[in-house]
Amino acid sequence: MNDNLLISEPPMLFEPSLAKELGSSDKALILQQLHYWLNRSNNVHDGYRWVYNSIKDWHKQFSWIKERTLQNYFADLEKGGYIISGNFNKAKFDKTKWYRIDYDRLEKIANRITEKQIIDVPKNDESNSRKTDNRITEKLPIDVPKNCQPIPEITHKTTQENNNIKSKSDNLDKPDYEQEFNFLWNLYPKGKKQGKQLALRSYKRWRKSHKSNTFKQAKIQLKKYLKYIKVQHVQVQFIKAAKTWFGNIDDEYDISAPPVNQSYKPIQKTIEKGTDWSKQKPEVNNSVNADQLTDFFRDFENKNGLT
Template identity: 50%
Template structure:
């Protein structure tokens, strides 16, 4: 079969939702943001309760070879300026200036709400497309319907409402005192479900069950339990399921001040030696005589 010299899809494609390209006014920026989200879902770099990915501009350029390296740098900066990307530096070496990135999903949710879908107030979003975005096609992954990907096709047939209903069941089970960021949590769950055919509702239930067990057996204090918006953004994280080790034999140590054993101290009279009672008497007698103390003692006795 003719593949038009390899220009049609025969390698893993980059994916993007058209509505995201419209919201960002650029298909290229949408592809970049989607690709960062892809790596975040697989990242093991967790700092301050968030997943991060890090890369150089050159490294990002290798993933978007149709763009100039300076263009990649400019688009990343624009996404940061619009608060859609958050950057930090958690490199071990002080001289390493490689940037770490994570997506600000709250800002993204506000940007991409559209009329009749996920918008809580029904307000539509109308934005013009940039001229350069019209020159690039939007690559979309349309999987073939075979026995190997039947589950994926079935999953793609689920609607946003279906994912929201699944989310509500999970939300009910989450600790009530840490139910923060429901809108963001729902968005993270929906992104997670759509990102892989292996990300099923049953898997999410099992992951939540493990986390709740971790809280119980590790006796995690309330203030250290993850906010719901953070947990749903990191569903694949694993947690220790072993009970917390408690040392029942521990007792506070009493502080005892040890007295000085003067019998073992050295007497300094020009030479180091252990003084007995006789030597001490002779030493003080000579000391009094030398300083005239003995005479004063005798005068006092005479006056009496």
């Protein structure tokens, strides 16, 4: 008997009630796969986790579905409100869609399904009643069973450096140092954001060095320094570069000191206005009398033989 196609590879499972709600088993599998990667994604925006891929890369995970059909399935799920799309790509020309699941909508669907199941089950059937009780206690099951693994993830190449989706289960309680750092980095004065990678390494080292070095404490320290800059009227050139501050987060600043007096009086310079000679009238000596004028012309005539 040839059993090469009978569960010889990790299967992909879906909830039949979800497939019935969506009208397609393929759509149910897409939603299940999105859920799997969302649980392992470190891409957080607007308080939600997101995953992204191009349709070509998604097609590698659902190779039995035509690309055009797969694109239509994603569009249908988005139009139906089951998934929400976004664009958080750094490059403006990159139109790769990011997705997250609207879990609130799925919860409403799960509640509606369980309510319908309760109505449909005969009250005198104890075995069915027990099954119904089991269904009531669980929401729409879209988690991947432990004995089943999803299709390996294919990450979009142009934004691969931002994608930290992992193939193994993550410790979700572990602090995300990079996310914390980016929050602090955005608060730092714009003109002094130098040495981001060095600053990140310094922050991680500080966080790991002692239990009291928490994200909350880092925010308090940065708030104190920003207040110090404002109170003391620190000029931009004297504000610490970001890489320096992150390397010395525990430094203390006296924010209670009175502001530095910078009420300088401007130096008053007297500027003499130059003379506009084009508007000056020539000085004329009108003190010559008639006799002097007569003698002048007589001498002129004699010298030039005009007499």
